Amino acid sequence: xxxxxxxxxxxxxxxxxxxxxxxxxxxxxxxxxxxxxxxxxxxxxxxxxxxxxxxxxxxxxxxxxxxxxxxxxxxxxxxxxxxxxxxxxxxxxxxxxxxxxxxxxxxxxxxxxxxxxxxxxxxxx
Amino acid sequence: xxxxxxxxxxxxxxxxxxxxxxxxxxxxxxxxxxxxxxxxxxxxxxxxxxxxxxxxxxxxxxxxxxxxxxxxxxxxxxxxxxxxxxxxxxxxxxxxxxxxxxxxxxxxxxxxxxxxxxxxxxxxxxxxxxxxxxxxxxxxxxxxxxxxxxxxxxxxxxxxxxxxxxxxxxxxxxxxxxxxxxxxxxxxxxxxxxxxxxxxxxxxxxxxxxxxxxxxxxxxxxxxxxxxxxxxxxxxxxxxxxxxxxxxxxxxxxxxxxxxxxxxxxxxxxxxxxxxxxxxxxxxxxxxxxxxxxxxxxxxxxxxxxxxxxxxxxxxxxxxxxxxxxxxxxxxxxxxxxxxxxxxxxxxxxxxxxxxxxxxxxxxxxxxxxxxxxxxxxxxxxxxxxxxxxxxxxxxxxxxxxxxxxxxxxxxxxxxxxxxxxxxxxxxxxxxxxxxxxxxxxxxxxxxxxxxxxxxxxxxxxxxxxxxxxxxxxxxxxxxxxxxxxxxxxxxxxxxxxxxxxxxxxxxxxxx
Numbered sequence: 001x002x003x004x005x006x007x008x009x010x011x012x013x014x015x016x017x018x019x020x021x022x023x024x025x026x027x028x029x030x031x032x033x034x035x036x037x038x039x040x041x042x043x044x045x046x047x048x049x050x051x052x053x054x055x056x057x058x059x060x061x062x063x064x065x066x067x068x069x070x071x072x073x074x075x076x077x078x079x080x081x082x083x084x085x086x087x088x089x090x091x092x093x094x095x096x097x098x099x100x101x102x103x104x105x106x107x108x109x110x111x112x113x114x115x116x117x118x119x120x121x122x123x124x125x
Numbered sequence: 126x127x128x129x130x131x132x133x134x135x136x137x138x139x140x141x142x143x144x145x146x147x148x149x150x151x152x153x154x155x156x157x158x159x160x161x162x163x164x165x166x167x168x169x170x171x172x173x174x175x176x177x178x179x180x181x182x183x184x185x186x187x188x189x190x191x192x193x194x195x196x197x198x199x200x201x202x203x204x205x206x207x208x209x210x211x212x213x214x215x216x217x218x219x220x221x222x223x224x225x226x227x228x229x230x231x232x233x234x235x236x237x238x239x240x241x242x243x244x245x246x247x248x249x250x251x252x253x254x255x256x257x258x259x260x261x262x263x264x265x266x267x268x269x270x271x272x273x274x275x276x277x278x279x280x281x282x283x284x285x286x287x288x289x290x291x292x293x294x295x296x297x298x299x300x301x302x303x304x305x306x307x308x309x310x311x312x313x314x315x316x317x318x319x320x321x322x323x324x325x326x327x328x329x330x331x332x333x334x335x336x337x338x339x340x341x342x343x344x345x346x347x348x349x350x351x352x353x354x355x356x357x358x359x360x361x362x363x364x365x366x367x368x369x370x371x372x373x374x375x376x377x378x379x380x381x382x383x384x385x386x387x388x389x390x391x392x393x394x395x396x397x398x399x400x401x402x403x404x405x406x407x408x409x410x411x412x413x414x415x416x417x418x419x420x421x422x423x424x425x426x427x428x429x430x431x432x433x434x435x436x437x438x439x440x441x442x443x444x445x446x447x448x449x450x451x452x453x454x455x456x457x458x459x460x461x462x463x464x465x466x467x468x469x470x471x472x473x474x475x476x477x478x479x480x481x482x483x484x485x486x487x488x489x490x491x492x493x494x495x496x497x498x499x500x501x502x503x504x505x506x507x508x509x510x511x512x513x514x515x516x517x518x519x520x521x522x523x524x525x526x527x528x529x530x531x532x533x534x535x536x537x538x539x540x541x542x543x544x545x546x547x548x549x550x551x552x553x554x555x556x557x558x559x560x561x562x563x564x565x566x567x568x569x570x571x572x573x574x575x576x577x578x579x580x581x582x583x584x585x586x587x588x589x590x591x592x593x594x595x596x597x598x599x600x601x602x603x604x605x606x607x608x609x610x611x612x613x614x615x616x617x618x619x620x621x622x623x624x625x626x627x628x629x630x631x632x633x634x635x636x637x
Contacts, residue, residue: 009294015301022310083293105297105333108304 002027003115004044006037006063007052007081015108016050024112034058038066041073048099048119049073053082064096077122079115081106127255135181135251139164140171140197141215142189149238150184150215157244168192172200180211181254182247184234187216187225198228209257213250275520282347289340296336300329331466338468342451345475347524352393352479354531356503359386359422359429362394366401367420370409379412381405383420390429391503396476400484403469404433404496411437411494425502428482432497440488449474449484473498479528481612511555511619518545519560525611529558532612542568549575556581556618579618 003026005016010032017028029044031037035058041049049067053060060080067073077099082090090101100118102111137159141147147164154162165174168189175183183201187194198212205211214225217236225233231253232246303326305311307319314322344350363383374381390397401420408418412435423430440448452467477484477498488494514535517525522538530536537554539545542565545557549569556579559565566582569575 009298011298012301015298015305018305018310019301019308023308105300108301108310109308 001048001116001119002029002044002046003048003050004029004031004037004041004046005050006031006034006055007050008032008055009052012052012104016106016111019108019111020115023109024116026112026115034060034063034066037063038070038073041067041076042070045072046076048077048079048115050079050081050102050115053080053093061096064098068097077119079118127252127259131255132248132251133158134160135255136161136178137163137182137184137247137251138171138174138178138180139184140166140168140189140194141184141186142166142168143186146186146215146238150243153238153240153243154247159247168194168197171197172204175201176204181258182251183212184247185212185214185230187214187218187221194225195228198225198230202229208261209254211250211254213246282343285343286340286349289336289343292336293333296329296333300326300333303329335466335468338466338472342468342472342475345472345479350396351527352396352531354391354393356389357392357394357397359388359390362390362392362397362401363420363422365394365398366405369398369402370405373406374409374418377409377412378414379409379416379418381409381418381420384422386422386424388422388424388429389502391501392480393476397480397500400473400476400498401431401433403473404431404498407469407496408433408435408437408494411435413437427503428499428501430497430499432495434493434495436493439490439492440486440494441490442488445486445488448486481528481532513553513555515556515558515615516545516548516552516554517558517560518542518565521560525558525560528611529615532615534615554578556615558615559583581614581618 001024003020005013005020005028007013007016007030013030013032017030020026021028029040029046031040034055037049037051051060051063055063058066060082064078064080067076067078078097079099080093080101081104082093082101083104093101099122100114102114102118106114137154139147139150139162141150141164144166147166151162151164163174163178163180165171169192171183171185174180185194185197194214194216198210201212202210210229210231212230214221214230214233215236215238216222216225216233219235222233222235232250234243234246303322306314307322307326341350363386367381367383370381405418405420412418416436419432419434421430421432421434423432449470451471474484477500480500482498482500484496484498486494486496511534514537515529517529517536517538518541520540522540526536526538534555537548537552539548542563545565546568548554549557549572557565557569558581560583562582566580569578569580
């Protein structure tokens with residue numbers, strides 16, 4: 001499984017990369033901004049995208065809209081990463097057509113399993 | 126207090142077109158010990174001189190060519206801007222005395238001049254003037270101090286929330302890194318390293334919880350968290366709380382039991398779930414392994430009571446109030462041994478009170494505890510039906526706006542007295558809520574159309590103006606007030622119209 005992580009925090013990207021690759025055996029690509037993420041998603045065609053909501057310049061929802069507008073990534077499962085969200089917000093974001101929402105800080109031990117489960121639930125609803 | 130040295134050093138101006146009078150008065154005053162004496166024979170320059178030198182006393186001749194003393198006084202009044210006018214007139218005409226006093230002079234001296242009379246009147250007037258200036262200065266100092274304290278409070282709160290946010294980011298990375306280490310993903314660890322990493326990770330988790338709680342409490346207390354009220358089924362609150370506690374309960378070998386309920390409450394669901402989760406996690410923590418924690422739900426017409434009961438060691442009587450305060454656990458070692466931040470119950474209390482509800486505990490030492498809270502079944506509980514809006518005026522208005530709005534009223538908020546007055550001129554309001562005492566009360570009371578509008582005011586009766594206190598339509602709240610008290614006060618003021626009580630904390634002073 002190929003995963004693209006879009007997050008402006010390099011440390012968080014490293015932790016997610018190590019967790020997903022070492023524990024989950026996944027291929028991991030990183031992007032430090034929404035724009036870079038949209039570009040890499042076109043080139044690399046990941047199986048799933050982890051997308052941080054709070055980013056400077058182009059935030060999570062703008063990035064999501066850009067991903068959806070491109071044919072190559074229109075249906076790619078997206079998992080949102082967010083700090084402490086309200087229930088209503090999580091429901092609203094889920095309604096935007098994302099595979100799921102993971103609350104930061106995530107546990108690197110359970111992250112690969114959570115990602116896999118969310119992608120599978122989207123593929124076989 | 127004013128001492129005689131201050132009086133002798135006060136600045137005095139003599140105004141007379143006759144040089145001989147000026148010299149005579151000056152000699153009298155110098156002879157009595159006055160040190161700062163100026164004089165002029167030109168009435169036109171009096172105002173300019175006073176503006177520049179701010180005299181404590183002006184000895185003013187009334188009859189002068191070109192510009193008489195009455196005209197001079199008009200100019201001085203403008204400079205003093207409604208304050209104490211330090212003018213002592215000198216006149217030979219008995220008919221001018223009353224007229225001069227009515228025009229704002231504070232005293233008079235008759236010509237021909239009598240030495241003892243001049244000195245006595247000058248001394249007395251200076252004493253009053255200096256006391257007046259002292260009071261004015263004190264008032265300014267007080268005002269500046271209050272403003273500075275408010276600024277400090279604002280900075281403190283801003284600082285707290287910035288610091289908390291800034292602490293979270295690095296801590297998230299530390300926690301994640303420790304989690305990775307512990308997982309063995311980046312290399313196998315010896316048993317001892319696993320143990321050490323577990324200690325570091327456990328404490329990182331605890332620090333994160335502490336920061337989250339501090340941030341939460343600060344935002345709740347400053348009104349930065351907007352509660353999102355709705356009709357919510359009790360059943361979904363129970364289900365969500367139990368779900369998020371499931372793993373924690375299993376870890377402790379404790380089961381949570383809840384009844385089936387088909388009632389609704391008027392609440393911010395996320396926040397009430399947070400309260401219930403908090404109470405449940407405490408109950409689980411303090412239950413013996415294999416124990417049972419029970420959720421009870423009591424239904425009344427206007428409110429629902431949630432009750433979380435455990436069979437733990439209980440809360441000593443002396444601490445039953447204190448545990449709802451910050452960082453107060455039954456034993457100081459509890460935070461370390463049982464986890465938790467010491468802020469959970471303070472957060473619960475704040476949330477429940479923002480719902481207009483109450484929270485409490487019943488307990489037997491050694492025989493378990495029963496924490497309960499009550500929230501309203503509908504938004505109409507606090508709000509009587511009124512068509513007109515509540516006008517909220519003052520600095521911290523945002524804090525109250527949401528609470529009042531959530532209770533079902535319409536609210537207009539304005540920053541200043543003038544803006545409030547403008548609204549009152551064109552809109553009928555049900556009540557006025559003033560964050561601080563001001564002359565707006567007097568303005569409202571003088572207007573026949575507004576005479577009966579209830580005014581609710583924050584502050585202690587000891588620190589309020591006579592206008593505020595003398596008015597029986599004013600209801601006074603303590604500076605720190607919870608939302609339930611606020612809503613009850615608003616309801617009372619609307620229902621009774623003419624309010625007959627001053628409220629100040631627990632003490633209620635009956636008024637006729």
